[in-house]
Amino acid sequence: MRDNIMKNLKLGFKEDKLAVIGVIIILILTVTSAFAFLYPVDANAISVTSRLAKPSLIHPFGTDDMGRDYLARCLYGGRASLLVGFLSMILSTMIGVIVGSISGYMGGKIDAILMRFVDALMSLPTFLIMVVMNAYLKPGIKNVIIIIGLLTWMSIARIVRGETMSLKEREYVVYSRISGQSRLKIILQHILPNIMPTIIVTATINIASAILMESALSFFGLGIRPPTASWGSMLNNAQGYMIKAPYLAIFPGVLILLTVISFNYLGEALRKIFEHK
Template sequence: MTLSDTTGPVALASVRQHGRSLRSLPAIAAAVFLAVLAAVSLLAPLLPLDPTTTDLAARWQPPSAEHLFGTDDLGRDYFARVVYGGRISLTVGVLAMLAATGIGVLVGLVAGYARGWLDETLMRLVDFLSSIPWMVLVIVASVFLRPGLWTIILVIGLFAWMPTARLVRAETLSLRERTYVGYARFLGEKPRRVVWRHVMPDAAPTIIVAAAATISSAMLTESALSFLGLGIQPPMASWGSLLESAQGALARNPWLALIPGLLIMLTVLSFNVLGDALRRAIVERDDA
């Protein structure tokens, strides 16, 4: 058995053995909700749904058997709009999370393992970017980039990695002093190999928790930007843009705002519940 066989596999096995929190009712309910949401979003093109066809004679219809969520100001089926809007919101959340997590993990690992002047430089960069309100960054970026799906993913991904970098750096500083990491350095393994084979696996639970929080943050940011008209542009729709378009009909058809607002709340809550359950599972592992 090699040294690397006792790091990552042990950490992941411990999470499974001491993962009672992941089997709690809230965590299971959150996982089921997200699984159903992801399945409907992925299968939307195969379903008989048309989010763009207008029918002015059917404007502002209430929920019915023909239109489950009613229709909007152009007579479009609101259920179809919500389903396709969920595809966009989840796409933004997942892709922005991947970008932000990738940058944050790289910066955190390098800063925590290298220490010294490189750690100081990277952390000062993190402090500087964190001190700038995200809305200012987005408005400045929107001046140079055309608003749209990929722009919003790029902007969120580039400006949402700082919390992940801090968490991963703190975890790396702790793992760097572990006996097996010191033994790997003593054997002459290159720093890149030590980080990849011995530090990264044990930092994985922290990274997963940070990624879950980043998805929630990305979805809320996208919703806020779309609500302000700086995010997803017509004819595409996200839950945030549906909220923005429904604000003029709150008195007449309040469900047009309640439905996407409720889905945003439940989705963000589900990601947070899963992240918290994983955090508690990690604590149970460490206490065992």
């Protein structure tokens, strides 16, 4: 089975050039952000004499309104934005898988209660709740990750529930249940491994959504706060200099766009591959 999956992955990515480009972009952005410390410029170093300098050999992305090197800010901003995307995705996926698998396998009253709770959460304005929660928590990457993770797991739960309800009627699951295996063992050994491709696809797409949410929160000054850089906070800071220094908005905006599109293309490619496995 593993060999078939690997074969399908190779064939799928060979046919989908946009997904390959997306993977390359994601790898480049992840590696450059992770090793941002190798860039020999302090991202928070202020230089009054270099305020709003245009892109040049000395400052490839120019400088911001405080004279800070903008390339360094983009690199460290990418670290913050990608970290939020990945970690909040892990948190939301864990919650969604736990709730969805329990709800789908147990059925009955437990399923009804959990799904009504999910429906209630999905009916609420997510971004407004994020703003309210953020107002009562200290600003920082940790709290942004928790907020996004706690408010984005519902769709995963519904998908996992549907897959679980389908799989629990399969012969090998019924046999495991009759043979006396515990519910936890059946879920972990027989159900989750078979819906893992679906979970991976959903999680990949959710990374892009988490990055957009973080960027939106930071853009409105409600996410990651200065001096810590993130692409969203850099866009927020660029609002007052759109005419004088448009590059302040262009660089982080393009990076957000490339990242989100790349993850979406990757998720779509994985979906097609697993559908035809």
